[in-house]
Amino acid sequence: AAANRKGIQxxxxxxxxxxxxxxxxHMIALKEHAAQLLAKRLKVLEYGNYKAEESLDDGTLLKVCIHHSKQRFQFDFTGTKLSHEGNLNATPAIVNxxxxxxxxxxxxDSIPMNEGLLQQVxxxxxxxxLNPPFSADPEHCPPVVGGNVETSQRLVDLLLKALRLAGCSQGTMNNVIFGNESVSYYETVCGxxxxxxxxxxxxxxxSHMTNTAITDPEILEMRYPVRLHRFAIRxxxxxxGDYSGGDGIVREFEFLAPVSLSLLTQHRVEGPYGMLGGHPGQTGRQQWIKKDGRTQELDSICGVExxxxxxxxxxTPGGGGYGNAKENT
Structure with missing residues (x-):
């Protein structure tokens, strides 16, 4: 609401x-300019069908066919799984x-993001x-909280794969949430x-659908019952590949009070794909180190005490490489 008010003002x-x-x-001109630039770019993109499939960590299928012809540029998501039993359902607004x-x-070209890019689409x-039915009764509506942060990232993976634009980025926001009756903390983590x-x-x-800044370690430790032991490049x-994917990070927390911890992540099962012969990035992982020294691997989506x-x-996951990687192995 505050951002909307600021925009209005x-x-x-x-x-x-x-x-x-x-x-x-000027707004109309900006949209027309964006549409013209995209039309110019599409003229050099070969006509045909650009297809791709990606699976969420639980095996749920995402599917697209991008049909490019002189008459149209169409994104067809037919074949994507009907619904998600958890909270990774999305909405048409997220897809758009x-x-x-x-x-x-x-x-x-350097242009502001605007819907003129969608005029020919x-x-x-x-x-x-990605388009589940919503009931008038909230209790019967599909949960979408993970669709906004995680499925959106995996959809970018899907479209970039179809168009062969790049190796896959980390494809997740690595959502970390912890709290108790006194505090509540939420962060997304880079990769x-x-x-x-x-x-x-x-x-x-x-990358892609997230650009949040992370809390400074000093602020984190001062305000929350946690000690940050490590925050380093993985x-x-x-x-x-001919061009290598970027490295993820390692972030290690020690909790100083009882907390409920929830993780909402992706690319813990299959690494972010490489493109045109590039190697995939490493999968992400999360480990719970217990007081007795035992280590428990945690699932992509989980909650523990x-x-x-x-x-x-x-x-966090590494990015996929691009190009034949034989000389880089």
Missing amino acids: TLARLADANGAQTVKN SVILYVLRLLVS EVVLPRCL GVGATNEHSGAHAIH KGSGGK ISPGERLILE
Whole structure:
């Protein structure tokens, strides 16, 4: 709400300074310019069907066919699983945001993100986990909290794979949530970026559908019952290739009070894919180090009760490499 109010106020000042019609004309021109740039880019993209499949860590299938012809540029998600039993269902708004983002990647010119990129695009979105039915009764609506943060990332994986634009990035936001009756904490954690045909992937940054900053260690330890023992690049976790994928990170917490810990992640089963011969990045993992020294591997999506003195070691995925990796092995 605060961001919306700020946007309204800024737009009103812009209209007061330049005139509402002038601002409107510039907005229309921006959208038309974006549409023209995308049309120019699509002219050099070979006509045909660009297909890809990706599976969530629990095996749930995501599927797309991008049909490119002189008449249309269509994203067809037919074949995606009907629904998700957990909270990884998405919505058409999430799907459109992902498509808009990927189209922006196709355009190399510097333009602001705007829906002009969607003017020539058709989306076929049947009933599936990306477009589930919603009841008037909230208790019977499909849960979507994970769809916004995790399925959105995996959809970017899917579309980039179909278009062969890049190796897969970490494909997750690595959501970490812990708390008790006194405190509550939530963060998303960076990882490796997939390589392209021009550059190796960046290490230890947020990518695609997330750009949040992480809490400074000093603030984290001052305000919450936790000690951060390690926050480092996970060296060698990016996939090799002519251009290598970026490395993920290692983040190790020690909890100083009883807390409930929840993790919502992906790419713990299969590593982020490499492109055109590039090697995949390493899968992420999360380990619970108990007070007696035993280690328990935690699932992609889980919740556990943590005792004082116990630790979480979070290792985020590396990005996939790009190009034949034989000379880099």
